[in-house]
Amino acid sequence: MADPMFIYSLCRDxxxxxxxxxxxPAFRAKQIWQWLYKHQVQSWDEMNNLPGSLRLALEEAFxxxxxxxxxxxxxxxxxxxxxxxxxxxxxxxxVLIPAEERRxxxxxxxxxxxxxxxxxxxxxxxxxxxxxxxxxxxxxxxAQRAYGERVTNVVFMGIGEPFDNxxxxxxxxxxxxxxxxxxxxARRITISTCGVIPGIERLAQEGLQVELSVSLHAPSDPxxxxxxPVNATWAIDELLACCERYTKETKRxxxxxxxMIRDVNDTERDCRELVLRLGRFPCRVNLIPLSEIxxxxxxxxxxxxxxxxxxxxxxxxxxxxxxxxxxxxVNAACGQLRSQHERAD
Ligand code: SAH
Numbered sequence: 001m002a003d004p005m006f007i008y009s010l011c012r013d014x015x016x017x018x019x020x021x022x023x024x025p026a027f028r029a030k031q032i033w034q035w036l037y038k039h040q041v042q043s044w045d046e047m048n049n050l051p052g053s054l055r056l057a058l059e060e061a062f063x064x065x066x067x068x069x070x071x072x073x074x075x076x077x078x079x080x081x082x083x084x085x086x087x088x089x090x091x092x093x094x095v096l097i098p099a100e101e102r103r104x105x106x107x108x109x110x111x112x113x114x115x116x117x118x119x120x121x122x123x124x125x126x127x128x129x130x131x132x133x134x135x136x137x138x139x140x141x142x143a144q145r146a147y148g149e150r151v152t153n154v155v156f157m158g159i160g161e162p163f164d165n166x167x168x169x170x171x172x173x174x175x176x177x178x179x180x181x182x183x184x185x186a187r188r189i190t191i192s193t194c195g196v197i198p199g200i201e202r203l204a205q206e207g208l209q210v211e212l213s214v215s216l217h218a219p220s221d222p223x224x225x226x227x228x229p230v231n232a233t234w235a236i237d238e239l240l241a242c243c244e245r246y247t248k249e250t251k252r253x254x255x256x257x258x259x260m261i262r263d264v265n266d267t268e269r270d271c272r273e274l275v276l277r278l279g280r281f282p283c284r285v286n287l288i289p290l291s292e293i294x295x296x297x298x299x300x301x302x303x304x305x306x307x308x309x310x311x312x313x314x315x316x317x318x319x320x321x322x323x324x325x326x327x328x329x330v331n332a333a334c335g336q337l338r339s340q341h342e343r344a345d
Contacts, residue, residue, distance in 0.1 A: 110160025163199025
């Protein structure tokens with residue numbers, strides 16, 4: 001059986017074309033768009049200003065249910081994690097991270113991941129497939145339903161490597177960004193990459209104001225080689241040169257993610273090397289205490305080490321934040337809930 005076509009995989013132009021081919025007036029696109037994204041209806045019948053015959057034709061052509069909620073777990077810090085099942089029974093996760101006025105959702109971009117960072121639960125079994133734009137938009141809508149209010153920020157920091165699924169991720173971003181629908185500002189969307197240079201170069205040409213995070217996790221090639229196999233393809237010098245070009249061309253500041261792992265990448269020498277490397281162009285750093293996972297023996301750094309890194313980076317003029325692992329008690333580290341479920345199955 002062919003994969004279902006999710007209505008959320010269509011950008012507005014494509015919906016207009018489909019309607020035109022079905023001899024429908026152009027204004028129907030706007031009506032449908034509003035049902036989907038303003039009212040977030042879950043059935044075609046609710047689209048009560050559309051003729052019955054059109055509703056039927058839509059129902060035959062498209063699916064309204066890209067994912068089904070399997071489990072929601074919550075933590076004492078307010079973070080919630082949704083485990084979702086896709087039409088082919090694959091599992092993905094979305095994490096809801098409420099903070100002050102923000103309602104953030106962390107979405108997945110693929111089922112699994114091919115990059116195999118050793119500390120990450122998502123990539124331990126490789127990548128099964130890409131998510132479609134409709135499935136990614138579906139994650140956003142599921143999060144909005146779970147919140148019961150508007151989602152204000154989206155981060156591509158769930159399962160998968162967004163630049164390994166470039167086209168569908170970008171399409172999803174354009175659908176989320178469409179002012180006639182969800183209207184989420186591009187600056188409220190963050191793409192996180194493990195360092196896929198061709199993706200960074202393409203993004204620089206998009207003219208989109210999205211935020212870019214680059215997972216660095218090491219100050220030098222020997223350490224990064226141990227942690228991130230991707231470093232064999234795109235090593236640190238080349239990656240940082242690309243990031244510098246990106247910053248110059250787009251005038252946008254990149255955030256480097258650095259997961260702190262005890263005695264692996266948190267020594268005094270690592271700190272000095274990191275400051276040296278990142279001091280060359282404007283950037284930010286986000287330090288993440290390692291979320292310990294079963295598949296990796298590494299331990300998280302001490303609070304002192306974290307504070308030391310923050311101090312040294314800040315001294316060098318690099319704006320630095322620490323992401324105190326909010327979701328630790330809901331297994332919110334990348335891919336953890338999914339990998340637990342797969343083990344249980
Ligand atoms: N593939 C993309 C996005 C997904 S991972 C990327 O690599 O950036 C999102 C972030 O979580 C990355 O910075 C990743 O390295 C980090 N991460 C994954 N597992 C982690 C763990 N166990 N503890 C802390 N951070 C982790």
